[in-house]
Amino acid sequence: MKKQKVTTHDISKLLGISRNTVSKALNNHASVSEQTKQKVREAAASLGYKTADVTATEETEAANATARGGIAFITNIFTPANNGFWMGVIKGIEEITAKNGYELLFDFIKPDELAKLSLPSCVVNRSVNGLIVSGYLSKEYTDLLASVDLPKVFLDARPDLSFSALYADILLVDNEDSVYDMTTHLIGRGHRHLGFVGDIASCRSFMERWLGFKRALLDAGLTLEPDYCATGPNPSQYHHYDDIENAFQRLEAFPTAFVCANDTIAIRVIQYLRNKGLQVPEQIAVTGFDHSEHADFVTPALTTVHYDEKDWGRRAAEELLWRMNNPARPYEMVRLGTKVIYNDSTSTVPASLPIAAAPRVS
Structure with a gap:
């Protein structure tokens, strides 16, 4: 029986990211972080993907992406692809960003980067339009992100930082x-x-x-x-x-x-x-x-x-898009309802x- 060819769709499904991001990573596109490129390469190798297998459609997707810009999802939860909850959140975010013409990029903050207070390259280079931040980040790293002059939405945040100190919108549940x-x-x-x-x-x-x-x-x-x-x-x-x-x-x-x-x-x-x-x-x-x-x-x-994790992701993306269009409006704390x-x-x-x-x- 002929072995089914591995495609970028298989890699994107494994990692919980878009095919377009996978294609760009495999083609060493500058808009994709080094961390994401490395995870894509590792996933591709584990699945037996060969670069020669890339289709004309996939090449076109990578070369002719029509996104209006990028939105970065920043987290130190390093394996969201293995966590059903975070997979749902990411799918919700990507649903809204893709619908509005934005590419979703991923930056996984490693422990040494957290300790050294190293910001992702997409933030340093201002190659994205906004940030969605999640994870168990230190106070010092959260302060650093808060100081970045980009629209931001935090999916939760540290309790020892006041809401006004984040200079961002925050999404929580009840x-x-x-x-x-x-x-x-x-x-x-x-x-x-x-x-x-x-x-x-x-x-x-x-x-x-x-x-x-x-x-x-x-x-x-x-x-x-x-x-x-x-x-x-x-x-x-x-x-x-x-x-x-x-x-x-x-x-x-x-x-x-x-x-x-x-x-x-x-x-x-x-x-x-x-x-x-x-x-x-x-x-x-x-x-x-x-x-x-x-x-x-x-x-x-x-x-x-x-509470629906996809709705949490969708609402975070919607809030960020609203913030990008309304930079002078007061920062918001948004809560979603829950059910026991x-x-x-x-x-x-x-x-x-x-x-x-x-x-x-x-």
């Missing part, structure tokens, strides 16, 4: 009220000992979710129990199993519910609890946020907060006391 409602629901089902997991200094969204959690406890007359919370700075924002294990290995007892800053953290918490011999939700309830692709398929199905999805991970009535942890092995 974080605080969503977690308040979810936590209040848990309290209504009898939970009296609750914990929270998430690096609240890493982004405004996590901080707002923490505030919603605390407000629900306060309104219910319950005491915040810091021992059950992991909120301090963490290199992976508690997205890795080892970080959950390190945060909770000191515990002699567990709360009857963990409210987690997002679904990835919640899934890691469930894995950790199972490894400790504890059952979810029979002994401990767990909630997430984002309604990611894994939330419905993890066992038990995760109680979480839904109650699932099996919070379906049982809890024990009245904290759950004893298994004895430590010395």
Whole structure:
């Protein structure tokens, strides 16, 4: 059977970027960042793509792109192609930028570039019309981006920078009220000992979710129990199993519910609890946020907060295009609505006391 020829469409599908960007990268076009070129080359090699396979149509697309300009998506989340949530965001952005004649470019900020405060070449050279910024960026790097005289939209931002200091529009979702409602629901089902997991200094969204959690406890007359919370700075924002294990290995007892800053953290918490011999939700309830692709398929199905990631991307692109046409208008903080999805991970009535942890092995 003849092997099917690999095309730029296959590469673009793998990386979550446009065919036009792939074609330009393979042709070493100056408008594509070196980081993106490298990722395209690596993906092409892994798929067995040969430059001789390029079609006349693809050459025409690369040579005769009619985009009015470029919009850069800047992030230090280095593998969005492997993350269904960020793939959805990127597709939403690209849908709007392409419809309006703009090419979407990608710049992945590496750890050393973050540490050296090195801006992407497309920003330094002013080869793009505007920026959409996401990721867990340091205060210093965010300050640097804020100082760039280009229209910008931040998909979330650091909580230790005031909105006015960003000199940009910011897009968020209903974080605080969503977690308040979810936590209040848990309290209504009898939970009296609750914990929270998430690096609240890493982004405004996590901080707002923490505030919603605390407000629900306060309104219910319950005491915040810091021992059950992991909120301090963490290199992976508690997205890795080892970080959950390190945060909770000191515990002699567990709360009857963990409210987690997002679904990835919640899934890691469930894995950790199972490894400790504890059952979810029979002994401990767990909630997430984002309604990611894994939330419905993890066992038990995760109680979480839904919003459409493509709509988040679309709205970010729309806001940036509006800003490009209205540079003198006041900066805006835009929020999208959310919906709490109650699932099996919070379906049982809890024990009245904290759950004893298994004895430590010395």
